[in-house]
Amino acid sequence: MTQEWLEGHHARKRFGQNFLHDRHWIERIARAIDPKPGDELIEIGPGQAALTREVVNLAGHETAVEIDRDLAAFLRGQFQPGELDLIEADALTLDWRTVLEGRRLRVFGNLPYNISSPLLFALLPAAGRVIDQHFMLQKEVVDRMTAQPGSKTYGRLSVMLQYRYVMHKLFDVPPGAFTPAPKVTSSIVRMVPKAESELLPVDGEVFGALVAAAFQQRRKTLRNAVADFLDAEGISALGISPTARAETLTVADFVALANGAAARRSA
Numbered sequence: 026m027t028q029e030w031l032e033g034h035h036a037r038k039r040f041g042q043n044f045l046h047d048r049h050w051i052e053r054i055a056r057a058i059d060p061k062p063g064d065e066l067i068e069i070g071p072g073q074a075a076l077t078r079e080v081v082n083l084a085g086h087e088t089a090v091e092i093d094r095d096l097a098a099f100l101r102g103q104f105q106p107g108e109l110d111l112i113e114a115d116a117l118t119l120d121w122r123t124v125l126e127g128r129r130l131r132v133f134g135n136l137p138y139n140i141s142s143p144l145l146f147a148l149l150p151a152a153g154r155v156i157d158q159h160f161m162l163q164k165e166v167v168d169r170m171t172a173q174p175g176s177k178t179y180g181r182l183s184v185m186l187q188y189r190y191v192m193h194k195l196f197d198v199p200p201g202a203f204t205p206a207p208k209v210t211s212s213i214v215r216m217v218p219k220a221e222s223e224l225l226p227v228d229g230e231v232f233g234a235l236v237a238a239a240f241q242q243r244r245k246t247l248r249n250a251v252a253d254f255l256d257a258e259g260i261s262a263l264g265i266s267p268t269a270r271a272e273t274l275t276v277a278d279f280v281a282l283a284n285g286a287a288a289r290r291s292a
């Protein structure tokens with residue numbers, strides 16, 4: 026089926042609009058998602074339906090969340106009844122814990138790059154009901170998500186997401202696959218939530234706050250960066266060096282620090 030475009034639609038920068046136009050990449054991304062009839066597929070930012078059409082062809086149905094009214098109106102005219110359920114909303118403020126209540130979700134999208142990190146954080150509380158997430162993001166963001174301790178790109182995003190998901194970078198997509206072409210290379214990442222039983226027990230709020238503080242000023246030693254949570258003695262007692270830098274610690278180290286801080290608070 027040929028792709029129909031919304032004539033005269035000017036890509037809106039504020040909505041991070043870069044539309045996929047290259048069949049090769051559209052098909053390759055859809056194959057990576059591997060949509061099947063019966064899957065509860067939910068797309069963030071369907072735009073002009075490049076991926077939407079492909080996924081609906083394979084699975085028969087999807088739900089999509091689009092913020093741009095003009096695109097939402099266009100999309101409504103593109104599909105047969107039953108093929109597409111459209112939620113005209115901001116994916117950042119949608120309650121991902123309750124949308125399509127009672128269903129296990131397969132989330133995907135070529136995300137608006139200007140809000141990609143906040144969106145990933147907005148989805149975190151819903152990880153328990155997600156089967157998998159496939160996203161196109163800036164390559165640099167995917168590198169940060171999947172970075173290992175000791176690398177320059179390892180930071181808050183790596184720790185918070187690696188705690189909750191197993192993540193794999195699948196492949197890069199060149200700027201020329203989009204209209205307008207972005208300035209940077211993009212990558213496809215697959216995120217599969219870990220089973221609840223695999224998660225290291227931790228108070229989520231203390232963990233999130235401690236990880237944020239630890240990476241706020243990357244050059245600080247740990248004892249200075251997390252001084253509001255634990256003193257040097259408390260850090261050493263966990264077998265972690267107070268003079269270490271946050272970027273050398275594993276996810277398990279951060280969990281230990283958060284548990285140490287929570288225990289100290291309640292003592």
Ligand code: SAM
Nearest residue numbers: 040043044045070071072092093115116135137
């Ligand atoms: N999926 C299409 C494609 O691959 O060609 C469009 C991708 S474009 C990078 C991002 C899409 O997300 C646009 O359609 C944009 O309007 C939409 N969008 C931007 N911010 C959004 C938000 N907060 N909530 C929902 N959709 C949003």
